[in-house]
Amino acid sequence: MSLKDKLTELHDRGLAEIKKSADLKDVNQVRVSLLGKKGPITEVLRGMRDLDAEERPKVGAFANEIRDDLTAALAKRREELENAVLNAKLANEAIDVTLPGTPVAKGEPHVIQQIIDQIEDLFLGMGYQVLSGPEVEEDKYNFEMMNLPKNHPARDMQDTFYITKEILMRTQTSPMQARTLETHDFTKGPLKMISPGVVYRRDTDDPTHSHQFHQVEGLVIDKHITMADLKGTLQVLAHELFGDKFDVRLRPSYFPFTEPSVEADITCFNCGGKGCKVCKNTGWIEVLGAGMVHPNVLKMAGVDPDVYGGFAFGVGPDRFAMLKYGVDDIRNFYLNDVRFLKQFTKKG
Amino acid sequence: MKISYNWIKEYLDLNVKPADLAEKIERTSVEVDDVIKPSDGLKKIVVGHVLSVEAHPDSDHLHICQVDVGEDDPLQIVCGAPNIAKDQKVIVALPGSRIADNVKIKKSKMRGVPSAGMICALQEIGFPEDVVPKKYADGIYVMPADATPGDAVYDYLGMNDSLIDLDVTPNRGDMLSLYGTLHDLSAIYDLPVKFDQPAVQETGAAIADQLTVHADAELAPQYRMRLVKQVKLAPSPMWLQIRLWNAGYRPINNVVDITNYIMLKYGQPLHAFDYDKFSGQDVYVRTAKAGEKLTTLDEGEHDLDDHDIVIADDQKPIALAGVMGGLDTAIADGTVTVAIEAAVFEHDHIRKAAQRHNLHTDASQRFERGVNQAGVQEALDAAAEMMTNLASGEVQAGTVVATDNEPEPAVIDITMSHINAVLGTELSQDQVTHILTTLGCDVAAEGEKLTVTVPVRRNDIHIPADLLEEIARIYGYDDLPATLPTGRMTMGELTPAQKLMRATRHSLEGLGLNQAISYALTTEDKAKMFLMQPSETTKLAWPMSSDHAVLRMNVITGLLDDIAYNSARKVKDVALYEQGRVFYREDGVDRPSEQEYIAGAITGTLLPTAWDLPAQPVDFYQVKGIVEAYLKDMAVNGDVTYVANHDLPEMHPGRTADILVHGHRIGFMGQVHPTIAKQFKIGATYVFELNLQAIIDMPKQENQYDVISRYPAITRDVAMLVDDEITNEQIVALIEKRGGAFLQSVKLFDVYDGVKVPKGKKSLAYTLTYQDKHATLVDDAVTQAFEKVEKRLQDDLGAEIR
Numbered sequence A: 001m002s003l004k005d006k007l008t009e010l011h012d013r014g015l016a017e018i019k020k021s022a023d024l025k026d027v028n029q030v031r032v033s034l035l036g037k038k039g040p041i042t043e044v045l046r047g048m049r050d051l052d053a054e055e056r057p058k059v060g061a062f063a064n065e066i067r068d069d070l071t072a073a074l075a076k077r078r079e080e081l082e083n084a085v086l087n088a089k090l091a092n093e094a095i096d097v098t099l100p101g102t103p104v105a106k107g108e109p110h111v112i113q114q115i116i117d118q119i120e121d122l123f124l125g126m127g128y129q130v131l132s133g134p135e136v137e138e139d140k141y142n143f144e145m146m147n148l149p150k151n152h153p154a155r156d157m158q159d160t161f162y163i164t165k166e167i168l169m170r171t172q173t174s175p176m177q178a179r180t181l182e183t184h185d186f187t188k189g190p191l192k193m194i195s196p197g198v199v200y201r202r203d204t205d206d207p208t209h210s211h212q213f214h215q216v217e218g219l220v221i222d223k224h225i226t227m228a229d230l231k232g233t234l235q236v237l238a239h240e241l242f243g244d245k246f247d248v249r250l251r252p253s254y255f256p257f258t259e260p261s262v263e264a265d266i267t268c269f270n271c272g273g274k275g276c277k278v279c280k281n282t283g284w285i286e287v288l289g290a291g292m293v294h295p296n297v298l299k300m301a302g303v304d305p306d307v308y309g310g311f312a313f314g315v316g317p318d319r320f321a322m323l324k325y326g327v328d329d330i331r332n333f334y335l336n337d338v339r340f341l342k343q344f345t346k347k348g
Numbered sequence B: 001m002k003i004s005y006n007w008i009k010e011y012l013d014l015n016v017k018p019a020d021l022a023e024k025i026e027r028t029s030v031e032v033d034d035v036i037k038p039s040d041g042l043k044k045i046v047v048g049h050v051l052s053v054e055a056h057p058d059s060d061h062l063h064i065c066q067v068d069v070g071e072d073d074p075l076q077i078v079c080g081a082p083n084i085a086k087d088q089k090v091i092v093a094l095p096g097s098r099i100a101d102n103v104k105i106k107k108s109k110m111r112g113v114p115s116a117g118m119i120c121a122l123q124e125i126g127f128p129e130d131v132v133p134k135k136y137a138d139g140i141y142v143m144p145a146d147a148t149p150g151d152a153v154y155d156y157l158g159m160n161d162s163l164i165d166l167d168v169t170p171n172r173g174d175m176l177s178l179y180g181t182l183h184d185l186s187a188i189y190d191l192p193v194k195f196d197q198p199a200v201q202e203t204g205a206a207i208a209d210q211l212t213v214h215a216d217a218e219l220a221p222q223y224r225m226r227l228v229k230q231v232k233l234a235p236s237p238m239w240l241q242i243r244l245w246n247a248g249y250r251p252i253n254n255v256v257d258i259t260n261y262i263m264l265k266y267g268q269p270l271h272a273f274d275y276d277k278f279s280g281q282d283v284y285v286r287t288a289k290a291g292e293k294l295t296t297l298d299e300g301e302h303d304l305d306d307h308d309i310v311i312a313d314d315q316k317p318i319a320l321a322g323v324m325g326g327l328d329t330a331i332a333d334g335t336v337t338v339a340i341e342a343a344v345f346e347h348d349h350i351r352k353a354a355q356r357h358n359l360h361t362d363a364s365q366r367f368e369r370g371v372n373q374a375g376v377q378e379a380l381d382a383a384a385e386m387m388t389n390l391a392s393g394e395v396q397a398g399t400v401v402a403t404d405n406e407p408e409p410a411v412i413d414i415t416m417s418h419i420n421a422v423l424g425t426e427l428s429q430d431q432v433t434h435i436l437t438t439l440g441c442d443v444a445a446e447g448e449k450l451t452v453t454v455p456v457r458r459n460d461i462h463i464p465a466d467l468l469e470e471i472a473r474i475y476g477y478d479d480l481p482a483t484l485p486t487g488r489m490t491m492g493e494l495t496p497a498q499k500l501m502r503a504t505r506h507s508l509e510g511l512g513l514n515q516a517i518s519y520a521l522t523t524e525d526k527a528k529m530f531l532m533q534p535s536e537t538t539k540l541a542w543p544m545s546s547d548h549a550v551l552r553m554n555v556i557t558g559l560l561d562d563i564a565y566n567s568a569r570k571v572k573d574v575a576l577y578e579q580g581r582v583f584y585r586e587d588g589v590d591r592p593s594e595q596e597y598i599a600g601a602i603t604g605t606l607l608p609t610a611w612d613l614p615a616q617p618v619d620f621y622q623v624k625g626i627v628e629a630y631l632k633d634m635a636v637n638g639d640v641t642y643v644a645n646h647d648l649p650e651m652h653p654g655r656t657a658d659i660l661v662h663g664h665r666i667g668f669m670g671q672v673h674p675t676i677a678k679q680f681k682i683g684a685t686y687v688f689e690l691n692l693q694a695i696i697d698m699p700k701q702e703n704q705y706d707v708i709s710r711y712p713a714i715t716r717d718v719a720m721l722v723d724d725e726i727t728n729e730q731i732v733a734l735i736e737k738r739g740g741a742f743l744q745s746v747k748l749f750d751v752y753d754g755v756k757v758p759k760g761k762k763s764l765a766y767t768l769t770y771q772d773k774h775a776t777l778v779d780d781a782v783t784q785a786f787e788k789v790e791k792r793l794q795d796d797l798g799a800e801i802r
Ligand SMILES: [Zn+2]
Pocket: A268, A269, A270, A271, A272, A273, A274, A275, A276, A277, A278, A279, A280, A281, A283, A284
């Protein structure tokens, strides 16, 4: 048998053994037995010195080739086995991905707060300031400066929590109109503000009445503010809060501190305007009161109604939330049942 | 005010359906609450002729009636009404009919006798109890004798009319009448109205010889009376009864009905007195004298005082002016001479009288809002005319007048440019003039200036802004353009305080607390709990209930109420925070100061228990972690320290800490005292309350970049046994003070006071981290520093190093 034949035989036998090896230990043994210092290849190479000088390099090259080939085969087999081990291990580690995730601590903003923030952000974007006023007000600001003198019949419309004869829980956020009109410096620019906050009425709490609720007042005063601007502004507000599909319509109404006074309706959520029980078959739902600021209100606050004028509006976030989400009991907002609070989690 | 569609159509040539008319009114004048057609929902209800009535053999009150309902054979109907009688025309609900409240009537047997339908009372076909004529209140209704058996009853009873229920705003008193509504509709539809002209036949003697009236013009700017003799009281004709009950009034007799009818038609309240009951021939409008009393028509007794305006004869008050007449001089059986009063009373007095005596009548409502002061005599004449026509009355010649101060019409100057500048429109002068004219105004133009004379009946129009509203609403708000304000630019930005309040909410939500909004009005007890500073309470003068009577001086109690509410509904894990105001008041000052506060309350577990998360009931340190993280978010500049406070009455004496920033107390936290928790009916609850205003006002740290050292840190652990009284804070303070230049941090990693440590001792273990920012630390240097600290702990705190 020539050396070359021996080598070829070794090669074939080696490959077969490698293929047979079942684990990394086997592979190692095969490597030692084939390629080790005492292994057959070394032995064969040792026999090279008997060859002629001419043959020697050829056989040497062939032997190297065989050794490389076997080395590569060993490496490949090792990798295969290693992968198999790893895969088996990973297969063992499989988990049920449908088990629930670990709870994290996460609180939610109150739904009324969400609506107030949304209104604030909208008007901030249109250049309004956000102002907050006292919840315990003077009769003067809550009523008198809002064109509701002591004997005005419209005072019967709102039952008031008085503390003393002159001090009361504000029944509306409108006193902030008078307060800001008194202090605003018109040489610095127009007055554009909203004022969100808590208001109080002498009501018995039931599904549709709450002695405490929220309002957001809006006020714009400048030299050339029109009723069309009011209509446009309310449209933007309705679109922001409810969506572009909602139309706004104005109806005449009465507030002592605006003239003309209007009530704004928006398309009914429930029926999209076709008419249903929620909207009493009108297709519209009343959402806010507004109007052009009454000249008396301007005058009493020291603003010249012949030069300046503008509009005001008042919206009720509680009512918005009730309409938007179909909340059927206003008391839900103030009893803070966690199961209620956790329903309004959508962000953005 | 319910206004009849049919009545409107008698005066206005309208070609719109009732629902559309209502919509138009709502869009242009006043709100409409409802449109009702009384016959809606009723079915197969016809006129019946009672042919015979026999007693039921097995009942002492039922009758067996044979009733002709226009068919070949009469129906046998068993009827229990006490007033059923032969030959009556009655309301019959046939078998298969529907009566009020969607009730279906079927053939049945009553005590063994077959009954094919039902003979109805007005209430049973939907009439409200309070409009049914007294005579028929407790029995069936008897129809007019000429009604045809078998005809549907609806037209006989006015039930096919549509009634538009107006919710009239306080400024539009003129809309509380048919005529006022017609004036507005005339402008809205641009159609002419033909109003009636009353024609009184004065067949009697001169009134002046029989009656004199006296009035103070301050109390009654207008006061007048007519006198009608020989009236014959009787039920009103059907058409008049229908007008009344459809408007919500009970027909009484022709004289009283006429006064109500005139009020509905003209908006002018009238009162009819029985003249023969007057003491003397003089009638006075005056304030009441102390001690005077009056029994009103509704049999209510009233003590009067000098705030009340009364109508009086020579001896005593006979009516509460503008509110309700007196019982003694009321129209009653036997009345033959009627004095009709038409007046204008001062509205403020009327409003207060109605409130004081709790008598809110249709008359007082109209006087409060103001009646048509140019139409008082007309309404009086119309009433007198009807008393002749319907009660055969003999109207005495003339009217006695005490006061006659009809106001001048308002004259308002307005320019076209002002109108368009405020409304944002481009209306022409012709358009504006036309609108104002259809509303009944006189308009004189001089260039673009309009001088507008407003009819007296529109007492709500005084200034140009009032005219703008009239123009805008008649022009139509739908046609108004929609624009946004232009002009000088303004910046919209939250103030630093507002930003911090928003950040506060976001921070606490991120830490797992849900925002609550609780009631600021609470009980006096709760208002005074958990006080951060001494304060007087602020109480409502007239609370609705003691539960909401006093302004809160803490936020926590509201949250505890919320937890109690949850707990009562088996929601055991609750984590809430609230940002809101507390109200502190100084003695002698009426108005409290309002301070922004923030509070949190947690009961049960903060994290929901789950398959991979065992229940971990909330404890002091979890809440402290939240407070620490929150204050870190707010970047308050200064050391935050927690000092045990054993003296807060509502808090656990061993588990409560004051929260100090730079030595300044801004709040407290800890466990609610178990006794208080029990009082609220809640389990173990941990809370914190912080003065948010103080946090807003404090200086803040800015974010800044600090180089992260490239050189490795070295750590050493130390465990020690110390007396129970030694606090973590003392140990950390000592380590930090004595730790050397390279000590970066001290971290507690173990606390143990179990069985393996001697009584009165506890074991604490800390990791100390050393680092040199500019070089690699030498181990020796660390060891040296560490040993120094160990020695100090032994010497200063008596620690036993383990
Ligand atoms: Zn609808």
